[in-house]
Amino acid sequence: MSFFDTTPLGRITNRFSKDVDTMDNALTDAFRMFFMTMAQIIAVFILIIAYYYYFAAALGPLFVMFLFAASYYRSSAREIKRHEAVLRSSVFSRFSEAVSGVATIRAYGLQDQFSRSVRDAIDNMNSAYYLTFSNQRWLSVRLDAIGTLLVFVTGILVVTASFSVSPSSGGLVLSYILSVVQMIQFTVRQLAEVENNMNSTERIYYYGNNLDEEAPLHTVEVRPSWPEKGEIVFDNVQMRYREGLPLVLKGLNMHVQAGERIGVVGRTGAGKSTIMSTLFRLVELSGGSITVDGLDIAKIGLKDLRSRLSIIPQDPTLFKGTVRSNLDP
Known part of the structure; x- marks a missing residue:
């Protein structure tokens, strides 16, 4: 990205x-x-x-x-x-x-x-x-x-x-x-x-x-039922968009229980979209880890990760299908 x-x-x-x-x-x-x-x-x-x-x-x-x-x-x-x-x-x-x-x-x-x-x-x-x-x-x-x-x-x-x-x-x-x-x-x-x-x-x-490529699409085998519950853990997550830029997320710790609904509120530039970027690995972490149902998302392939998660994007030109199909595919 x-x-x-x-x-x-x-x-x-x-x-x-x-x-x-x-x-x-x-x-x-x-x-x-x-x-x-x-x-x-x-x-x-x-x-x-x-x-x-x-x-x-x-x-x-x-x-x-x-x-x-x-x-x-x-x-x-x-x-x-x-x-x-x-x-x-x-x-x-x-x-x-x-x-x-x-x-x-x-x-x-x-x-x-x-x-x-x-x-x-x-x-x-x-x-x-x-x-x-x-x-x-x-x-x-x-x-x-x-x-x-x-x-x-x-x-x-x-x-x-x-x-x-x-x-x-x-x-x-x-x-x-x-x-x-x-x-x-x-x-x-x-x-x-x-x-x-x-x-x-x-x-x-x-x-x-010579361009930097994304991580491989497939790495380790992921169980077909993952993620079963949807428990998400951010453990001391640090992220910057490019080398040489300051950290956008500085040691973020967050635990989202299975079935829990949360809202992230903040001003423009506070890092709300950045949290979603790290969850989908649009940008790789500079430190820390993110686990979903006990599985570190940094260890699995991008296709395995992104095909198991859903998102409603901000930009409507990227929105495919109905809102219902994106909320519950």
């Missing part, structure tokens, strides 16, 4: 919508296009070197310039992509809040305020797109310069070797080297796209492997 308390709904929505779509579709397409274009570039270079051996010497300095521009672009594009993912989560969060609370927003006449809030979030996300396009223009200018040098070197080689290489072969080489300029730009962009899309894979992997 602490995960849902600290994680905005928009961030979760972003993970299971945009990030999943990116990993399933955009990432695989970027991989395919990168390797296909790289193979075409290598084939063109092999063709040129087969006719003009000195072209291999010119590839060294140009390759260093290419690596510099590509590495600079990739590092900046990666950070811009992360920034854009954060801003997109903000858009999802504000939109979800507006949709879920539309009745309250209309009741208080705050439509303009929430519309402005959503528009501001969209504008902030679009600013990341603008940075992406600006970064691509920066790369295009530099790769065009490198490509121009490639064409210039190839043209010099074709002219100087005009007596040893047929004009048809020289024309073939020149036609291919002109297409390589666009291929180089596309290859770098696809490489950066692969690296950027791996951010989505990283975020989904984190959700799948």
Whole structure:
């Protein structure tokens, strides 16, 4: 439960919508296009070197310039992509809040305020797109310069070797080297796209492997008739919602006899709902124990525990069935 308390709904929505779509579709397409274009570039270079051996010497300095521009672009594009993912989560969060609370927003006449809030979030996300396009223009200018040098070197080689290489072969080489300029730009962009899309894979992997999970659904065998009487004992119960936060329940001791009906009265924030949260193990105890008919609920599985207890929730949107069916299932 602490995960849902600290994680905005928009961030979760972003993970299971945009990030999943990116990993399933955009990432695989970027991989395919990168390797296909790289193979075409290598084939063109092999063709040129087969006719003009000195072209291999010119590839060294140009390759260093290419690596510099590509590495600079990739590092900046990666950070811009992360920034854009954060801003997109903000858009999802504000939109979800507006949709879920539309009745309250209309009741208080705050439509303009929430519309402005959503528009501001969209504008902030679009600013990341603008940075992406600006970064691509920066790369295009530099790769065009490198490509121009490639064409210039190839043209010099074709002219100087005009007596040893047929004009048809020289024309073939020149036609291919002109297409390589666009291929180089596309290859770098696809490489950066692969690296950027791996951010989505990283975020989904984190959700799948590094989040704290609830206790197991089943642990020890629970007798089918439990709980027979409904006797509940809170023994020095201590509970905090997350590590680092103060205790909400501080040494609570309570004994509810079988068949007894009690009411817990207190101001907002006194811990009334917290008592029910501990009984259903929505949040694990920091200390103490709770027993129901002599069985410590911390030692049984969550499904065994929650399927044997009933609750009428505060939020009516979570209320399933009639009041009678929830009171006496």
